[in-house]
Amino acid sequence: MIKLNLNVLLHVMSKRKRFSPVEDATAHILSGKDKPCLEERFINSHKGRGVFASMSIDKGCFILEYRGELLSQEESQTRQNRYNETENTFLFEFDWNGRQWCIDASKEDGSLGRLVNDNNKTPNCKVKKISVEGKPHLCLFSVKAIASGEELTYNYGDSDWPWRTQLNQAVPHNEENIPSEDSTHFPDKINCPKPAEQVFWFKSSSSSSD
Numbered sequence: 001m002i003k004l005n006l007n008v009l010l011h012v013m014s015k016r017k018r019f020s021p022v023e024d025a026t027a028h029i030l031s032g033k034d035k036p037c038l039e040e041r042f043i044n045s046h047k048g049r050g051v052f053a054s055m056s057i058d059k060g061c062f063i064l065e066y067r068g069e070l071l072s073q074e075e076s077q078t079r080q081n082r083y084n085e086t087e088n089t090f091l092f093e094f095d096w097n098g099r100q101w102c103i104d105a106s107k108e109d110g111s112l113g114r115l116v117n118d119n120n121k122t123p124n125c126k127v128k129k130i131s132v133e134g135k136p137h138l139c140l141f142s143v144k145a146i147a148s149g150e151e152l153t154y155n156y157g158d159s160d161w162p163w164r165t166q167l168n169q170a171v172p173h174n175e176e177n178i179p180s181e182d183s184t185h186f187p188d189k190i191n192c193p194k195p196a197e198q199v200f201w202f203k204s205s206s207s208s209s210d
Contacts, residue, residue, distance in 0.1 A: 022130060024062040025139045029132045034064050034112045038152070043117075050151050051112045057146040063125055064152075066092055066113035066138040068105030076102035090114055096129060096136040103138055116140065119153030126154055 028035070037055045042048070057063070068090070071079065080088055083106065090106040105114035116125070125140040140154060 021060060021062045021141055025065070025130050025137075025141075026132055028062065029065055029130065029137050029139070032067070038064060038112055040112060040115055043151075047117060049115050050153075051116045052151050053146050053148055055148045057142050059142055059145050061142045063140040063142055064113045064116075065111075066103055066105060066116075066127070066140065067109070067111040068092070068103040068107070068114065070135065071102040071104055073100040073102070076100075076104070079104060079106075092138060094129065094136070094138065101136060113138075113140065116152050116154060118156040120155045123154045124150065125152055 037053060037057070039052050039054050040049055041052050043050045051064075073093075076091060076093060079102075080091060083091070087106040090104065092103040092105065094101055094103075105111070124142060124144050124146050126143045127138050128141055130137045130139050140152070146152065
């Protein structure tokens with residue numbers, strides 16, 4: 001399997017005026033870092049925390065990764081049975097290469113993807129699957145222009161979430177038909193900030209992910 005080198009990728013991207021959303025996503029996946037143009041805020045006691053843009057973001061940009069532990073369907077079911085209601089809301093189930101998988105983001109690790117709230121009416125982001133070094137990653141991309149100070153949201157996909165139906169039992173994410181980079185049109189190039197600018201920022205010296 002070919003190992004991607006983060007430093008090489010960043011160098012190539014820094015030389016361009018434009019780069020693709022998939023390249024942007026891949027670099028952030030390899031670095032394990034969120035963009036500094038995003039910030040966590042407490043909203044209220046009902047919604048809890050959320051993620052907000054600290055600067056304007058164009059339509060079609062990579063936003064962040066829903067990071068966590070990649071689980072098989074069997075491992076996911078075991079954890080669903082063991083987890084409490086709150087922990088279960090951080091399990092994100094999806095299909096990839098003919099099998100069901102799950103990202104478990106229940107651990108508080110400082111990443112922002114796990115804090116992005118649900119919006120089934122007017123979301124400004126959408127989840128897409130990106131394959132890096134043979135592993136699937138769930139990434140959020142903007143589906144419209146996002147203003148500075150605006151909350152990031154996406155549609156969790158299910159219709160029976162407690163905050164939608166007032167039910168007491170939470171269920172895991174189960175977003176059907178999440179598009180992947182090989183089945184969904186991405187713009188070839190977009191006007192997102194370059195690595196030399198404040199938004200695209202890393203301190204990782206690692207050359208690849210595990």
